[in-house]
Amino acid sequence: MSEVTLKDIRKSFDGLEIIKGVNLEIETGEFVVFVGPSGCGKSTLLRLISGLEDIGSGSITIAGRDVTRVPPSQRGVSMVFQSYALFPHMSVAQNMSFGLRLAKVPKKEIERKVAEAAEVLQITHLLDRKPKQLSGGQRQRVAIGRSIIRNPNVFLFDEPLSNLDAALRVQMRVEISRLHQEIKTTMIYVTHDQVEAMTLADKIVVLNEGRIEQVGTPMELYRRPANRFVAEFIGTPKMNLFDTELVVPQGGSALVSFGSALIPVDDRVAHLQPGASLSLGLRPENLELGSAADPTTAEARIELVEKLGGESMLHAHFPGSKDLFVVNVAGEAAVRPGETVHIKPDPDACYLFDGNGRAIGQS
Ligand SMILES: Nc1ncnc2c1ncn2[C@@H]1O[C@H](COP(=O)(O)OP(=O)(O)O)[C@@H](O)[C@H]1O
Ligand SMILES: [Mg+2]
Structure with a gap:
């Protein structure tokens, strides 16, 4: 079944069209990566899916429901940003459970969900710490944990590893891959880094100037690029x-x-x-x-x-x-x-x- 369907999505800012008619099907459980150069519209497309941005025209279906006019909190999606945006005065556990506490979820259930997510992310020993007592990679894990406990249909990641140093990026890449194998939730992941796209994705969507250039598995794009843009973008050093x-x-x-x-x-x-x-x-x-x-x-x-x-x-x-x-x-x-x-x-x-x-x- 298709989890997310985008039909002829368009979006303009100040009269300038940024997303120029995007059609895409994302299957349930798939790890999809949007990749393209800076400014091509990746974050905008993700924000349209999340509902943080209103679409100009077209429609979005998530889990069989038309969510085009549905507010972000009711779309069943959860977003992880590049800047982790953790509350400095709250512990890891409090940061992770913040959304559920706001939603007045019973305390016992919150504790159970925090414990489960912490275990998946291997941060159980950090639950009482404050964000400033954590490394960059640990903070990013807490931000992911905060998303997991909301139990979304779809995770949205916007360049979550860009603030980390090279070695940690590679380690977190492996962990995100492992996380996907474990929880099997549909993931949409935005990056400008084609190596991240190649290593994480079941399916890569190559974007350029607000349009999809090609959709395929990493090896399909590498072996059979549809055009020069994809040919040069996928593979290092480039073609x-x-x-x-x-x-x-x-x-x-x-x-x-x-x-x-x-x-x-x-x-x-x-x-x-x-x-x-x-x-x-x-x-x-x-x-x-x-x-x-x-x-x-x-x-x-x-x-x-x-x-x-x-x-x-x-x-x-x-x-x-x-x-x-x-x-x-x-x-x-x-x-x-x-x-x-x-x-x-x-x-x-x-x-x-x-x-x-x-x-x-x-x-
Ligand atoms: N809120 C906004 N108002 C005006 N222009 C915007 C806004 N958000 C994004 N843009 C423009 O849309 C284009 C695509 O931006 P973005 O989606 O952030 O690209 P990417 O994430 O691929 O780097 C850029 O030219 C950016 O300046
Ligand atoms: Mg961006």
Whole structure:
């Protein structure tokens, strides 16, 4: 069953349309991540779902009920923000139970719910502490606990880990994943960080300028991006893109140029004329160092070598071009800046995009 349905959602601020017709189905129990660059409308869309913001037009259904005009407190959703907004003078237990106490829920029931949520989040030993006696990660856990005890149909998270340092972010990411596996409640999670999206999501929704670019599982988006925007947004380091054109030798099959090399492309391009301009996309992990004798390699000059330990990132450019592209090689690369090398693309991992940035066929 679908838990949340968005139908042609639009929202303007001061006459400027920010959300430009969003349609989306979210299944019960799904972990959905909204990802996109800063300012693309992720928080606005989440606030429209929560009811904190009134929608311009369209409709929202949650758990089979049209909630388009229903106030936030009655939508069965609970939101966790980037800033935890805990009350400093209250203990962890009091912070967590605040909403239930306001709603005059019986004391015994509140105690039971706080104890359960604290156990799931492993903060039972912190229940009597004040927020200032907690680390950033512990505070974020309390904020999540405050949501859990409201027993919502849908959790809404708006960049909950952005205020934490890198190591803690990774740890909390794992914990949020574990939490979802344990409680299995539908979650909608907003982030600008595509790694967070890839690692947490059952389903990723890529947003750009108030529109959905593509919806899919992490690996669907990685393997079959619908357009250049998604291709560049999903995957680190990002996909390299080269301006190229279609070459069809007399009686031969289609090729595209990659620097000084020509790469065969399959019948994806059968409908295109020779000379058609295309973008060729190759992920850093689909390029490797090859030999000069191999005609499918292109000559390039190394500009920078980043050694990350288990792998190295080579930043290189073709002769006569200043545009850098990245090659990801395993281990410690035995090349130096200034060196001329030969780069071999994996012909089965080529992405092609037309002049409008739309993917041509599938890789
Ligand atoms: N209350 C508001 N009034 C006017 N403009 C707003 C308001 N909320 C958001 N915006 C604008 O809408 C756009 C999208 O904002 P937001 O949803 O916060 O983006 P994101 O969360 O993806 O970074 C931005 O240009 C922002 O300035
Ligand atoms: Mg935001």
